[in-house]
Structure formats: C-alpha cells, structure tokens
Amino acid sequence: MAQPAATVGPDSKSARTRKRILDAAAYILSRKGYAGTRLTEVADLADLQAPAIYYHFPSRDDLIEEVMWSGIADMRDHVAATLAALPEETSPIERIAIAAEAHLRHELQISDYTTAAIRNAAQVPAKIRTRQLDEEIAYGAIWKKLFEEAAETGSLPDHLDLSSARMLLLGALNWASEWWTPDVRPLDTVVQTAQSMIRRILGDEGVQEI
Amino acid sequence: MAQPAATVGPDSKSARTRKRILDAAAYILSRKGYAGTRLTEVADLADLQAPAIYYHFPSRDDLIEEVMWSGIADMRDHVAATLAALPEETSPIERIAIAAEAHLRHELQISDYTTAAIRNAAQVPAKIRTRQLDEEIAYGAIWKKLFEEAAETGSLPDHLDLSSARMLLLGALNWASEWWTPDVRPLDTVVQTAQSMIRRILGDEGVQEI
Numbered sequence: 361m362a363q364p365a366a367t368v369g370p371d372s373k374s375a376r377t378r379k380r381i382l383d384a385a386a387y388i389l390s391r392k393g394y395a396g397t398r399l400t401e402v403a404d405l406a407d408l409q410a411p412a413i414y415y416h417f418p419s420r421d422d423l424i425e426e427v428m429w430s431g432i433a434d435m436r437d438h439v440a441a442t443l444a445a446l447p448e449e450t451s452p453i454e455r456i457a458i459a460a461e462a463h464l465r466h467e468l469q470i471s472d473y474t475t476a477a478i479r480n481a482a483q484v485p486a487k488i489r490t491r492q493l494d495e496e497i498a499y500g501a502i503w504k505k506l507f508e509e510a511a512e513t514g515s516l517p518d519h520l521d522l523s524s525a526r527m528l529l530l531g532a533l534n535w536a537s538e539w540w541t542p543d544v545r546p547l548d549t550v551v552q553t554a555q556s557m558i559r560r561i562l563g564d565e566g567v568q569e570i
Numbered sequence: 571m572a573q574p575a576a577t578v579g580p581d582s583k584s585a586r587t588r589k590r591i592l593d594a595a596a597y598i599l600s601r602k603g604y605a606g607t608r609l610t611e612v613a614d615l616a617d618l619q620a621p622a623i624y625y626h627f628p629s630r631d632d633l634i635e636e637v638m639w640s641g642i643a644d645m646r647d648h649v650a651a652t653l654a655a656l657p658e659e660t661s662p663i664e665r666i667a668i669a670a671e672a673h674l675r676h677e678l679q680i681s682d683y684t685t686a687a688i689r690n691a692a693q694v695p696a697k698i699r700t701r702q703l704d705e706e707i708a709y710g711a712i713w714k715k716l717f718e719e720a721a722e723t724g725s726l727p728d729h730l731d732l733s734s735a736r737m738l739l740l741g742a743l744n745w746a747s748e749w750w751t752p753d754v755r756p757l758d759t760v761v762q763t764a765q766s767m768i769r770r771i772l773g774d775e776g777v778q779e780i
Contacts, residue, residue: 393693395606479689481748483603517770524763527749528742535741538691545734553734557771560727 378416380406386427386472394424394483425488428480431473432495438466439502452510453562457555459506463533464551474537503530515563525561532557588626590616596637596682604693607634635698638690641683642705648676649712662720663772667765669716673743674761684747713740725773735771742767 369375384405389397399420403410417423442462443455450458467474477492484492507522516522533554540550579585594615599607609630613620627633652672653665660668677684687702694702717732726732743764750760 391692393603393605393690395603396693475692478748479692480603482601482685482689483606517766520766521755521759521763524755524760525767528746528760528764528767531745531749532738532742535745536738538688539737539741545731549731550734550738553731554738556727556730557735557738557767560771561767 374416377406377408377412381408381413381416381423382427382430383472385423386431386470386476389424389427389480390472390476394480397424399423421485421488424480424484425491427473428477428484428488428492429495431470431477432492432499434470434473435463435466436495436499436502439463439499443502443506452506452513453515453559456506456510456562457558459503460529460533460554460558461551463530464536464554465547467533467537468540468547471537474534478534478537500530510562517561517563520561529558529561584626587616587618587622591618591623591626591633592637592640593682595633596641596680596686599634599637600682600686600689604634604690609633631695631698634690634694635701637683638687638694638698638702639705641680641687642702642709644680644683645673645676646705646709646712649673649709653712653716662716662723663725663769666716666720666772667768669713670739670743670764670768671761673740674746674764675757677743677747678750678757681747684744688744688747710740720772727771727773730771739768739771 381402384402385397387405388402392398392401397420399413400410402423403413406413413423417426439459439462443459446455446458481489481492503526504523507526510516511522536550540547591612594612595607597615598612602608602611607630609623610620612633613623616623623633627636649669649672653669656665656668691699691702713736714733717736720726721732746760750757
C-alpha cells in the first residue's frame with residue numbers, strides 16, 4: 361500500500377525540511393563561499409539543529425553539490441517546459457526571446473541558487489563541480505539548438521558567430537542576478553529590454569510583437 | 571635628490587615583488603574564495619616566504635582589498651584612455667563598440683583579477699567591498715555617459731530602456747571571463763560579435779564599419 365502523500369510526497373514535512381536546508385545553504389554559499397560555508401550557520405538559518413542536516417544529506421559536500429547542481433537543473437526544466445508549451449508556429453527567434461524571459465525570471469526568483477552556483481563554480485572541489493558541469497552542458501544544449509534553428513531560417517545577420525553570440529547573450533542574462541534588485545527597476549522592463557535586444561541582434565525586430 | 575628609478579619606480583625590484591604578490595593573490599582568490607585564501611599559498615605561488623608579504627601589505631585583508639579594487643581601477647584607466655585617444659568625430663555608438671572591445675580584451679588579459687572581483691564581491695567583508703564599490707560606480711559612470719551621448723543623437727531605437735540595456739551589455743562582457751578560453755574560439759571573433767551585436771541593438775549596423 362502506498363504511503364499517504366503527506367508523509368513522503370513533495371509536500372511532506374521531510375521534503376519541506378529538506379527544501380528549507382537547501383534554501384539556507386544556497387543563501388550562505390552565495391554570500392560566504394565554499395570555504396566559508398558552515399553547517400551550523402545553515403542549520404541556524406533553517407531553524408534546525410546542525411545534526412538534523414545529516415538526516416537529509418550524508419555530508420557538507422553532498423549538500424553543497426545539491427545546491428550547485430539543482431539551481432541549473434531547475435532552470436533547465438523550467439525553460440524546457442516553457443518552450444514545449446509554445447504553439448508550433450512560434451518562430452525560432454521568438455522562441456529565443458521567450459526562453460530569455462523564462463531564464464531571467466526564474467534566475468531572479470531562485471537567485472540564491474544562481475549566485476551560489478556562479479560565484480562558487482571555480483571554488484568547489486572537482487568532485488562537486490562534475491554534476492554541475494553536466495547540467496550546464498545539458499542546459500547549454502537547449503540554447504545551442506534554439507540558435508541552430510534560428511540560423512536555419514536564414515534570417516540571421518551574415519557573419520554573426522552563433523556560438524559567441526549565444527555565450528554573450530547567456531552572459532547578459534546570467535549577470536542580471538548580480539545587479540538586478542526590484543527597487544532599481546521593474547523586472548518587466550529588464551525582460552522587455554533583453555527581448556528587444558535579442559530581436560534586433562537576430563533580425564526579427566519590428567516583425568514580431570508580443 | 572631623487573632616488574634612482576630602479577629602486578623606487580614602477581620597475582623597481584620592490585614594485586615587481588608587490589605585483590607578483592598581487593598576481594598570486596588574484597589567482598588564489600579567484601579559485602579559493604575569500605574564506606579559502608591563505609597567505610602561505612599566495613607566498614608559495616609568488617615564490618616568497620609568507621612574512622615577506624607583510625613588507626608590502628599590512629594585512630591579509632589589505633592585500634585582498636587591493637586585488638578586488640585594482641582590477642576595476644585598471645579597467646577604468648584602460649577604457650578611459652582608449653576613449654580619450656579617439657578622433658573627436660567618432661560617433662557615440664562607435665565609442666560604445668570601441669569601449670566594449672577595450673573592456674573585453676583587458677578583462678581577459680587580467681582575468682584573475684576580474685574573476686576574483688566577480689566571484690568574491692558578495693563574500694568579502696563590507697569594509698573591503700567599499701573601495702571596490704566606489705570604483706565600480708566610477709567605472710559605470712563612463713558607460714552611463716556613453717549611453718547618454720548615444721541617446722542624444724536620437725539614433726537609438728524607441729522604447730529602449732537605456733539603463734537596462736547598459737547593464738545587460740556590461741553583463742555580457744563581464745561574463746566572458748567565466749567562459750572564454752583561447753582554445754574555444756579566437757578572441758577577435760568574440761570582440762567582433764560583441765561589436766556587431768552592439769551596432770545592431772543601438773541602430774548603427776551597416777552605417778559604420780571598422
């Protein structure tokens with residue numbers, strides 16, 4: 361017989377505690393760095409005793425690996441689901457504009473995970489980095505495909521180096537977690553500006569309006 | 571009587587040792603983070619005994635502050651000098667394209683300083699961060715002025731939010747230090763792609779060719 365959902369499902373007390381530990385670890389890791397992240401501080405923030413963390417994660421490094429990895433995995437799921445829900449006739453350039461919006465909004469919503477992953481990518485041991493790198497490659501493949509589809513339409517400007525353009529664009533989006541705050545300017549403005557830039561770069565400006 | 575240049579000038583042995591300590595600290599800080607940076611490791615890399623560092627920097631935090639701050643100060647000097655050397659008739663949008671090239675090439679040349687500053691901005695104590703923030707604001711002011719001058723020409727696309735566009739562009743440039751390596755693609759290709767993107771976004775594409 362299956363267990364009741366409240367005991368083992370995603371909304372169970374255990375799953376919620378696990379999530380609270382991850383959120384706290386992302387917060388501390390993004391601010392203190394890999395070497396400066398202490399489990400006692402994570403436990404304090406998650407309102408737990410430090411040993412309780414070991415019920416959910418075998419070690420400090422396992423917890424940190426999960427933070428570094430799950431932010432990108434969540435992003436990939438979110439962007440892939442957004443693209444899958446689009447009408448088939450959506451143009452490749454419009455798909456890129458919509459993926460950029462999904463990336464920006466999700467990144468700034470889960471910004472502790474994003475900045476923890478960004479700031480610590482080169483600081484964590486290689487063992488922890490492996491799973492994050494695999495996720496980055498899988499997520500990057502979504503964008504690579506989007507750009508290739510846009511190139512196939514023949515509408516891209518001549519001489520545009522697709523892979524450099526893709527990396528520069530992703531950089532513009534990723535970096536937003538380092539400067540954007542709701543009190544500086546509305547997120548909608550940033551999203552619209554990014555989309556307008558994409559349409560101008562890739563040659564669709566004036567053709568599509570959402 | 572002035573001291574001979576070789577004793578106190580920028581090429582003196584002392585100045586060269588100081589530079590070697592800073593380079594080593596930038597390297598370690600970008601890879602180990604603020605909490606993980608040990609002076610013994612910096613000294614090893616700079617081929618010195620650890621106490622020799624204290625001849626040049628009063629404390630570990632003074633050394634780290636200098637790394638965090640000097641990368642941005644150097645960048646500001648470099649970009650400001652590049653802009654000052656341009657013929658007066660250079661168009662505002664072309665100035666932005668040229669500033670982007672100067673930023674990218676300098677950033678990737680001093681990449682340990684760049685990535686150390688990027689990755690540790692939120693991890694260092696507020697005291698260390700202050701001077702870096704002041705420099706960031708001063709450097710940002712150069713870009714703000716460039717965009718304002720471009721807007722005054724009336725050639726920018728309608729409805730483009732200048733400050734969001736500026737921050738997204740700077741993000742694209744800054745992020746390059748996280749992904750670019752000479753073996754992936756030539757730096758010239760990245761520079762040309764960034765410049766072509768800028769001209770398309772700001773409306774100068776096809777008008778100016780370098």
